[in-house]
Amino acid sequence: MSLRVLAFDTFGTVVDWRTSITAELAAFGSSLGLQRDWAAMADDWRAGYPPAMDRVRRGELPWTKIDALHRMILVELLGKAGIDGVADEAVDHLNRAWHRLDPWPDAVRGLTRLKAKFTITTLSNGNFSLLTNMAKRAGLPWDCIVSAELFGHYKPDPEVYLGCADLLDVEPGELMLVAAHASDLRAAKAAGLMTAYVDRPLEYGEGRRRPSKIADGEFDYRAADFEDLADQLGDL
């Protein structure tokens, strides 16, 4: 069995959500003359997202796109922060900050190298339009966009990993998930995929690295960034 497709988690793995979201919240606040801890609000926004997806995964909510989940969380956070009376259009624009995330510095160059040898795709819980808009703005050179939305299941449900293999017409073992999060990689591995862990020590901010607790050899590859992964995979 040979490796043919690389599928990338996006939030945190390809793009630096915290820096981008903090800046967008600060710009939003500035436009209203408000001062808050915008980095803390970015963290809270992100932290609200796994429980919201879990409500979909448990069937408490029907299928709901991440854009809509993000907006529910945002409205609640604005309320808690005492920020009221914001026009719907302004909330919508702020919510789409998740479409405008900047990539990590190595991402575009690393992906471009990896694309010469493999089919490269997103494999993200972000909705299809979010991922498409993000790629277009940031110049991410995907061969295609694959989203959990296509399967009506969120990661770590196995339907997402296996659905990606089926769409790209490869065996699960010919597909490798690249992610900065062990839980995602463990679910992919359980579904039969190959796995590559990429270290993103700044995902939660300077000096706020979360312990990863990855056993030696638990994943097929372990890389410092996408350029390192391209080196290890022997690109041209």
Next chain:
Amino acid sequence: MSLRVLAFDTFGTVVDWRTSITAELAAFGSSLGLQRDWAAMADDWRAGYPPAMDRVRRGELPWTKIDALHRMILVELLGKAGIDGVADEAVDHLNRAWHRLDPWPDAVRGLTRLKAKFTITTLSNGNFSLLTNMAKRAGLPWDCIVSAELFGHYKPDPEVYLGCADLLDVEPGELMLVAAHASDLRAAKAAGLMTAYVDRPLEYGEGRRRPSKIADGEFDYRAADFEDLADQLGDL
């Protein structure tokens, strides 16, 4: 309402299937020392595809990817041509000729211009891996790949046109189908999409143009090729 996304039919509209398939059949025949009318076989292969899709559309077959429909037709055509005993791998390789179609001469340049102003996607009955492989080989600069396969419906079912709008989070009227076939465009128009007809007089071979019978003003745009469409849409 403003135009935001251009969705392209592929076989015949973006790629010249007849020239590519004829050449692949001829190379296959040559490897076996066979002489046949390969262009006629290409035409028969293509002609077998709408009835095969219609069997899926009517529910006589469960959802079946185009790759599998193409293979069923190919096996039948090889039998009729008295070409027996071909190894499965050789049939598979020949069948994937549909992943290796060459674009019309204006396609890559026109798409690149249109991409500067719009999100550009496939909207094809070809399966997702076929469209992804075709784009990678031919350098088609899609922002994303959208296939009928994602909706479990083949064009001209409305689910395909409306499903594309939903995935890209635009209204049907903000999405324009670009196609060389009036039937596809009429179904898109009935679903509320904008429409652009592109003339491909060589699709069925030199001197074998099919009459198009398009009323004046029936579609929003009518273009000689993708460069002409980019001119008309006022790209940068």
